[in-house]
Amino acid sequence: MPNIKIFVDETQYNAVRSGLAALLPDLRTALCSSLRVDNAAFQIAVIPVLGMADQPQVNVEMQLMPRPERTREVVSELAGQLRASVAKATGQCVAVRVAMLDAATYVALK
Structure with a gap:
């Protein structure tokens, strides 16, 4: 259950939107494969936001x-690959944060 939100400052959104849209299918495929x-x-x-300059x-x-195979090292490597992919698609400096959820308290309704 990977949940990814890409927040883009509204001043950059129009400039990077098409690059991100083109990236999303391949990004999903790569992450689904990596995360099984x-x-x-x-x-x-992808969400436009009002941020600080x-x-x-x-x-x-x-x-x-x-999951047992999602060690800190594995997730850190994946985060680096994610950052590189998004940076290439946007031409921007990209920050990546990864959080592990608590399976005992997590609720998802689809």
Whole structure:
């Protein structure tokens, strides 16, 4: 259950929108493969936001359910690949944050 939100500062949104739109299908395929989930379990969104000028203009947040194979090292490597892909698509400095969810308290209704 990867949940990814790509927040883009509204001042950059129009400039990077098409690059991100083109990236999304391949990004989902790569992450589904790396995380061993199918497309139905994957949620991704690109969201324009009002941010501060002195912070990264593109911020990616990924939430994952824990699994034994999703070690800190594996997730850190995946986050680096995610940052590189989004940076290439946008031409922007990209921050990535990954959080593991608590399976005992997480609720999802689809």
